[in-house]
Amino acid sequence: SNDEFFARSTAAIPGGVNSSIRAFASVGGRPYIVARAQGAHVYDVEGNEYIDLVQSYGAVILGHAHPAVTAAIATAAADGTSYGAPTPREMKLAETIAERVGSCEQVRFMNSGTEATSTAVRLARGYTGRDRVVIFHGNFHGATDALLAAGGSGVATLGLPGTAGVPAGAVAETMVVPYNQVPTLDDTVACVIVEPVAANMGVIAPAPGFLAGLRAECDRVGAVLVFDEVITGFRLGRGGAQDVFDIRPDLTTFGKVIGGGVPVGAVGGRRDLMETLTPLGPVFHSGTLSGNPLATAAGLAALDHLDADAYVELTARAGRLAALLDDACREAGFPARFPVVGTLVGMVCGDIEHPTDFEGAKRTDESAYARFFHAMLAEGVALAPGAYEAIFVGLAHTDDILDRVAERAQRAARAALAAVTR
Numbered sequence: 001s002n003d004e005f006f007a008r009s010t011a012a013i014p015g016g017v018n019s020s021i022r023a024f025a026s027v028g029g030r031p032y033i034v035a036r037a038q039g040a041h042v043y044d045v046e047g048n049e050y051i052d053l054v055q056s057y058g059a060v061i062l063g064h065a066h067p068a069v070t071a072a073i074a075t076a077a078a079d080g081t082s083y084g085a086p087t088p089r090e091m092k093l094a095e096t097i098a099e100r101v102g103s104c105e106q107v108r109f110m111n112s113g114t115e116a117t118s119t120a121v122r123l124a125r126g127y128t129g130r131d132r133v134v135i136f137h138g139n140f141h142g143a144t145d146a147l148l149a150a151g152g153s154g155v156a157t158l159g160l161p162g163t164a165g166v167p168a169g170a171v172a173e174t175m176v177v178p179y180n181q182v183p184t185l186d187d188t189v190a191c192v193i194v195e196p197v198a199a200n201m202g203v204i205a206p207a208p209g210f211l212a213g214l215r216a217e218c219d220r221v222g223a224v225l226v227f228d229e230v231i232t233g234f235r236l237g238r239g240g241a242q243d244v245f246d247i248r249p250d251l252t253t254f255g256k257v258i259g260g261g262v263p264v265g266a267v268g269g270r271r272d273l274m275e276t277l278t279p280l281g282p283v284f285h286s287g288t289l290s291g292n293p294l295a296t297a298a299g300l301a302a303l304d305h306l307d308a309d310a311y312v313e314l315t316a317r318a319g320r321l322a323a324l325l326d327d328a329c330r331e332a333g334f335p336a337r338f339p340v341v342g343t344l345v346g347m348v349c350g351d352i353e354h355p356t357d358f359e360g361a362k363r364t365d366e367s368a369y370a371r372f373f374h375a376m377l378a379e380g381v382a383l384a385p386g387a388y389e390a391i392f393v394g395l396a397h398t399d400d401i402l403d404r405v406a407e408r409a410q411r412a413a414r415a416a417l418a419a420v421t422r
C-alpha cells in the first residue's frame, strides 16, 4: 500500500523523498507512491488513477510515456547509455534549440536545471570578471548555493542565506530584489537572473516593460542578462518566453522539456559568452553524464512534436482549464483565482489582490489550497502539493479529460469550502 511504501521509503530516504516538495509537508498527509503513468494519468501502487496536473513539474509536456519518447529512449539505450565522448544526438539537440531560440547561438548540456543555473552564474562571473548576482524575490533557480538567498520585504537585500548549509560567503554577492521592478545596477554586477514568467510563486506575468527594462539596465552597466527558462523554455512557445515577450537575453538556462522527462539541463547563449567555457575559455565546466544519450534522444523526440500547432493547442487548453477551474470554484463559493500566462496556469487561493510579486503571492491562503488539493486528490485529480506551484497542462490533456477535471473540481471546490468553513 501507499502507507507501507512510504514508511519504507522514509526509513531509507530522508523524508521518503528525493525532492522536498514531494513529501506533502505543506499540504499535510503522505504522498501517493507512483507505480506507473500513461498520458494524462498517474497510477499509485494501490492502483488508484489520478488525472495528473503535475506532469513532473513540467518536464513531460507530451504526457507520460509518450510512444515516440519511449521508443527513442529504448533505441538509444540499446546503443549504450553513456560514453564519455561526443555524440550526434547532442549535436542535433543543440542545433534544434539554436534554431528555435534566437539568442542561443551555442548550447552546453548538463543534467539538471540546478546545474544550468549554477553554470550560468559561473559563466557570467568569469566573463565579466565581476562577482555580484541579482535575483528576484520569489523566483526559484534550483539548489544552487549562490542563488539560495533570502529576500526581504519589498526591498533589496544582500547576502542572507536562504537555507541552512549555505555559508554567508556564498551569498555575500547575491542581491535579492522585488520581482517586476527594474533595479538600478552598477558596474559590480556580473548578471541578473530572472524567470521571465514567474512560475514558482504561482504564475505571475512580467509587468509591461519589466523584461525590456532589465535588458536596458544590463546593457547600461555591461551585466549579463540570464533568463531562467527551465519552466518556460519550449513550454510557453517554440522560442520560449524570450520569443513571446521579444527580449533577447545573453544567456538562457533550460531543463525539463528539453529532456523529455529524462534528467537534463542546458545553458545557451551568445557565442562569445558560451566560448568562455572550457575548453575554449577559462570558465570550468564538466559532467560525466552531460549530453546523455537517453536524455538527448527523449528531448529530440519531444521537441519533434512541439510544432507551432502544438502551442496553439496548449494555449487553448491552458485557457480552458483555468476557466473551468474558475467556474467550479466560483459556483461553490470557494475563493480562488487561476491566472494564465500563455500555456501556464497558476492558482491563488483566498480573497486577495492579483499578485504581481512575492509580497502579493504570499497573501495566498495556503490552508485553503491544502484543502482544495486534498479534495481534488480524493476526486482523482493530482495537483502539486504546494500552493505556489504551477498547474501543468500538456498535450495529453484532451478535451474529455478536461471535462472530467471540471466535474471533479466542482465537487472538490464544494468539499474544500465545507472543510474551510467547518
Ligand code: PMP
Binding pocket: 057, 112, 113, 114, 115, 117, 140, 141, 142, 143, 195, 200, 228, 229, 230, 231, 255, 256, 265
Ligand atoms: N529554474 C527554475 C525556474 C525551476 O523551476 C527549477 C525547478 N523547478 C530549476 C531552475 C531547477 O531545476 P532542477 O529541478 O532540474 O534542478
